[in-house]
Amino acid sequence: MFSGIVAATGRIEHVAPLEDGVRLTVDVGGLGLEDVAIGDSIANSGVCLTVVALSGQRVSFDVSRETLNCTVGLGEPGEVNLEKALKVDDRLGGHIVTGHVDGVGEVLAFTPVGESHELLIRAPSALAGYIARKGSITVDGVSLTVNRVEGTDFSINLIPHTVEVTTLKRLAAGSRVNLEIDIIARYVERMLAWQKEGGV
Numbered sequence: 033m034f035s036g037i038v039a040a041t042g043r044i045e046h047v048a049p050l051e052d053g054v055r056l057t058v059d060v061g062g063l064g065l066e067d068v069a070i071g072d073s074i075a076n077s078g079v080c081l082t083v084v085a086l087s088g089q090r091v092s093f094d095v096s097r098e099t100l101n102c103t104v105g106l107g108e109p110g111e112v113n114l115e116k117a118l119k120v121d122d123r124l125g126g127h128i129v130t131g132h133v134d135g136v137g138e139v140l141a142f143t144p145v146g147e148s149h150e151l152l153i154r155a156p157s158a159l160a161g162y163i164a165r166k167g168s169i170t171v172d173g174v175s176l177t178v179n180r181v182e183g184t185d186f187s188i189n190l191i192p193h194t195v196e197v198t199t200l201k202r203l204a205a206g207s208r209v210n211l212e213i214d215i216i217a218r219y220v221e222r223m224l225a226w227q228k229e230g231g232v
Contacts, residue, residue: 034075036126036168036175038113038198039063042076045090047108053096056081056106060089063114073117073131077105077199078173078210080117080131103133104208105172111199113173126175127168128215135159137171139207140185149190150179151203155211160184162213162221170212174198 040063048055058076065086068074072083074091079099085092095106105112118124135156143150153171155163163169163186167178174194180187195201203209 033118034080034115034129034131034173035118035122035124036115036129036170036173038115038174040114041197041199042112042114044076044106044109044112050094053094053100054107055084056093056095058091058093058112058114060091060114063089063116065089065091068116075115075117075129075131075173076112077103078113078129078131078133078170078212079103079106102136103210104136105210111202113198115173127170129170129173129175129212130215132212133210134162134213135211137209137211139203139205139209141205142203142207145189147192149195151176151188151190151200152185153188153209153211154185157184159211159213162217164217167217168214170210172199172209174200 040061042058042060044056044058046057070083073080074083081093083091084094100107137153137155140154141152163178163181165178165181169176169178176188178186179189190200
């Protein structure tokens, strides 16, 4: 589990092909690795990946073809938002994030508004029903609050700090982003569907 509070930004330096996926080598920048071991989980732009090798500030992860097919930003060198998995006694500063991307959205606009920025995203239609005004959503691993929803489009206000310390500063119209809906919405939908099916 994660909270969507980005601890550092890193950079995918190398992508090596595997039989069914790729192995990423990531320079994790300022992310502290003193408590990280092989087998631990680190979210890379919202995608939960398992550490398979450590060398200084470089960490390797194996990414399956299935994960590559349903996410963006992991198949080539580039910046990533990083967050280590939560400990039981950690502060939950964002919201509960699983690191399992639900779909890929398209940025429609990234516009300065005073000191902040408005980020307008079009979600896949299958996810639109799970996105609610004042609800939580994860965009490229960043826990954010939805300001407005119209159909499949939703907007978010980004404060200067969020822009400064994440890769979201690189977004522009046409960019694609990893989206994870609020886990509570998933369970509510399942409970309602189960009742409709005649469950207790």
